Amino acid sequence: MSTDIDTGIEGTGPGYRVWALPGIPEVRPGDDLVKLIAAAATAGGLPGLADGDVLLVTSKIVSKAEGRIVEATDREEAIDRETVRVVARRGALRIVQNRQGLIMAAAGVDASNTPYGTVLLLPEDPDASARALRAGLRTALGVDVGVVISDTFGRPWRAGLTDVAIGAAGVRVLDDLRGGTDAYGNPLSATVVATADELAAAGDLVKGKAAALPVAVVRGLPHVMTRPAATDPDSADGTDDVGARALVRDGADDMFRLGTSEAVREAVTLRRTVREFTDDPVDGGAVRRAVAAALTAPAPHHTTPWRFVLLESPEARTRLLDAMRDAWAADLRADGFSEESVARRLRRGDVLRNAPYLAVPCLVADGAHAYPDARRAAAEREMFVVANGAGIQNFLVALAGERLGSAWVSSTMFCRNVVREVLELPGDWDPMGAVAIGRPAAPPRERPVRDGADFIEVR
Template sequence: MPDSMSMSRLMGLPDYQAGDDLAQSIIDTLSTQNQSLQQGDILVIAHKVVSKTEGACVYLSDVTPSNDAIELAKTVNKDPRKVEVILSQSNRIVRAMKRPDQQEGVLIAEHKKGYICANAAVDESNADQPDQLILLPEDPDKSATVLCQRLEAHFQCELGVVISDTFGRPWRLGQTNVAIGLANVPGVMSMLGEVDAFGRPLSVTAPAFADELAAASGLLMEKSAKSPVILFRGLNWPKTQSSSRDLIRSHNEDLFR
């Protein structure tokens, strides 16, 4: 790895609606600011702008809760319509919990894509309407690939794209950004066979490269700052056909299932 890199916000991006061309918007914004993308640049993009442009949103006024949603909503004091949407995005509910000091509890769910996260990543923050819920993109890896190909074609260089979301973490407080969609960027980089600073061989070291990028992007990607695209420059990384599933532990390796 190099001794240094740069990380910067792409400012001046608009609010997005369904059908907007996100790739062209990024190109136009860079052009307006007399900027360009270079060989090896990586863009980390907040999933919400991807979801909005792809129309991955639900309006509560259009949702009729099932009996299961109504009963589960009582456990966590949530709107049954929101619970219905969460169930529609989930393989299973891992845990439903509401502490006495909470007005509204949380549903820890296994999302259809395999992520374990709060409320199956169904969220209201940065939604355009009071009753709008934003979902994850239908296929985040495909979304990342399409964006990457468009940007590469325009700037005539090899790039990487990571789509991120904000997750909580078991046994630790606070949230951090994680990678949910990848194009060209490795999810995990194996260091098997390399040596540490003292010459000892590494046997299990495998940095979650895409998650590290996503987490770092959170330092600049403020929800209130309208800065959903973060540019990383100066990193050495191997281009690879990757998938966000590379970061999900398989069921037979899950010690807590």
């Protein structure tokens, strides 16, 4: 295998050179990586290291030098300890978020190239490890180099593996081109290049996976460096030297945070009753997608007993809620409640009035079987009611998946005729409550975890 790639062709424009450093021995806990790399870089016949070079270091030797080898008769147990969150699972394979914030298979726990009965963990802080290597080489060789610590990742939607950066120092890990223009003058609004990952992949072309060449050097790309390092080797390596941590998307920006089954469970967990909303407008498209999810619920006789009335205008919401308030007040007065008590109970409806969007789910029992006796007729009705509840649950979960809060309130069921009249609904549409929808004004309060065993009987 060639260990040297030169992309430049004389007279044709810019290029770069990348080569592997031979001669690095098997690394053991406590070894001085700076000394090992410096010796390999200055061995006879090699070009050495120069200012502006980028050193590409396989994470495995960093982990070994830092003593990240642990005894583990069961690799799965080690993965459990390093896992913060399961992203997706298929059989024994787990894609997880690990303690370093990286999302990868098996939390980066490696059982290869390490003694039997042990596993190798990723460096505790890969960015700190990169900074230490950079500072050490500056002291040992008097050169200002960038350092990228890489590990092997699989990728969604793409077959095969590639090296990516998990630690960096002295390198612009992201090249933000937003605000510029392309060759045709078109504005660039979304282009942020993962420079550190591109460097890691370039190094892997000459290091290989089984060639015992854990370190490579890239020369000829000075634009990827941050500003020169500070004189003090312990100080920050430039104001824009943010490290590879900046490559990890946070939860708010990650559109693919979970695998399929995990996403379903997470969405169900996220479905919480929200009673206070911001004034932010609600995307009607998101609500319509939630309606589509509602229609996947089971229903008797292959029917579709769900209808959703979407109150998108403030006028429609006010008109309905005023009419419902008057009907409820009349009922309360007829029950003998005082005016003070009536007013207090009416305030409970504020969750609907303060929401920027309302939906009124309705039951339409098209296709219901007609039975001559009350017992079977009641059971038939209950089947449709249960199906309607299943559809509304789908609706609420889908809203949570759209990051919308909701509160399902039963009030329309107590004045169905009023609701039908105000909304001009057919007589066979039965309102099944109302759903307040909006952006939550605050994070939901913690609620106790319910043990499923408390709700199960086995026969």
